[in-house]
Amino acid sequence: MSRIEPPSPSPLYVPHEGDFPALEPDAVHVWRLRVPVENNDKPARLERLATWLSPEEQTRAARFHFDADRHRFAWTRGLLRTLLAYYVDTTPDRIQFGAGAKGKLHLAPVHSLRFNVSHSHQWAFLALTRDREVGVDVEHHRPLRHDLFGIADRFFAPAEVATLRALPPEAQEAAFFRIWSRKEAYIKATGEGVSAGLDTFEVSIDKKPAVTLRVYGRPEEDGRWVMRSLDVGPDYGAALCIEGPGAELQLFEW
Numbered sequence: 001m002s003r004i005e006p007p008s009p010s011p012l013y014v015p016h017e018g019d020f021p022a023l024e025p026d027a028v029h030v031w032r033l034r035v036p037v038e039n040n041d042k043p044a045r046l047e048r049l050a051t052w053l054s055p056e057e058q059t060r061a062a063r064f065h066f067d068a069d070r071h072r073f074a075w076t077r078g079l080l081r082t083l084l085a086y087y088v089d090t091t092p093d094r095i096q097f098g099a100g101a102k103g104k105l106h107l108a109p110v111h112s113l114r115f116n117v118s119h120s121h122q123w124a125f126l127a128l129t130r131d132r133e134v135g136v137d138v139e140h141h142r143p144l145r146h147d148l149f150g151i152a153d154r155f156f157a158p159a160e161v162a163t164l165r166a167l168p169p170e171a172q173e174a175a176f177f178r179i180w181s182r183k184e185a186y187i188k189a190t191g192e193g194v195s196a197g198l199d200t201f202e203v204s205i206d207k208k209p210a211v212t213l214r215v216y217g218r219p220e221e222d223g224r225w226v227m228r229s230l231d232v233g234p235d236y237g238a239a240l241c242i243e244g245p246g247a248e249l250q251l252f253e254w
Contacts, residue, residue: 020086021250021252023087023113023128023129024130024248025130025131026246026247026248027129027130027247027248027250028127028128028129028240028247028248028250029127029128029250029252030126030127030128030136030230030240030250030251030252031083031125031126031127031128031251031252031253032123032125032232032251032252032253032254033079033119033123033124033126033253033254034122034124034253034254035072035075035076035119035121035122035124036071036072036122048078049074049075049077049078049079049081049082049092050074050078051093052078052081052082052092052093052095053074053077053078053081054097057077060073061073061074061077072119076117076119076124078092079124079126079254080115080117081093081095083126083128084107084113084115084128087113087128088107088111088113095107096108096109098110100191101191102191102192102193102195103193104116104188104191104193105117112130112131113128113129114128114129114130114131114132114133114134115127115128115129115134116134116135116136116188116189117136118136118137118138118184118188118238119138120138120139120140120236121140121236123138123140123232123236123238125137125138125230125238127240127242129242129243129247132242132243132244132247133189133190133242133243134189134240134241134242134243135185135186135188135189135190135240135241136185136188136230136239136241137180137182137184137185137238137239138230138232138236138237138238139177139181139238140177140235140236141173141174141177141235141236143173144173144176148172148173148176149164149165152164152176152179155183155198155199156179156198156199156202157198157199157200157201157202157216158199159202160202160203160205163205164176164179164205174234175205177236177237178205178207178229178237178239179203179205179237180237181237181238181239182203182204182211182227182229182239182241183198183201184239185227185239185240185241186201186203186213186225186241188241189225189241189242189243200215200216200217201213201214201215201216202214202216203227209228209229209231210227210228211227211228211229211239213225213227213241224243224244225241225242225243225244226242226243226244226245226247227239227240227241227242228240228242228249
């Protein structure tokens with residue numbers, strides 16, 4: 001896998017028939033999607049995207065207290081449907097979702113296309129592969145102040161906490177979100193969710209693109225997964241976890 005570099009600013013890329021990227025068997029496509037943050041920032045086509053949501057999704061969107069959160073959910077889910085529709089040659093409104101025992105989304109009926117989505121603040125990420133599991137996570141940095149080590153001590157592996165404490169104070173917050181996004185990417189790829197225990201495995205903490213994974217008591221897991229950090233700027237931590245080696249990583253932006 002190659003490192004993902006932040007793409008330079010570009011016009012909105014709307015795929016057309018014949019030029020949409022083909023997902024080869026040994027490829028991983030990662031889409032970076034800009035999500036409106038403020039109500040007055042939402043594109044005009046948000047209303048059209050929202051019409052593709054299922055009744056359940058529309059009900060879920062309506063539960064959000066703030067308009068901005070409701071719009072972000074509709075925008076992200078509408079774009080997810082749009083992109084999936086291109087990959088499986090259908091229309092966004094005809095996309096059907098199923099969910100695993102711990103809530104991980106998949107296409108219904110079961111399809112060779114596997115995907116995972118994450119969004120935080122102004123960015124969403126969608127990762128897609130064929131016949132292998134995948135997890136992606138993005139975390140916007142937010143001030144943790146005195147809660148940083150309270151959260152780390154509760155959820156992180158002891159080795160991760162020790163490494164985090166050894167860093168200069170000004171570097172700890174960014175490192176915290178690197179750890180968090182990498183852990184989330186792994187448990188989303190496996191489909192086990194937080195019930196698996198975030199302290200039952202550890203990830204490397206540095207800024208290197210390649211991330212080391214160690215699952216306690218399950219050494220076979222270490223070789224089953226490949227994890228990479230996603231470089232999306234100084235205010236975010238993001239990571240991708242993919243089942244099996246040898247996948248070619250390709251980045252796109254919408």
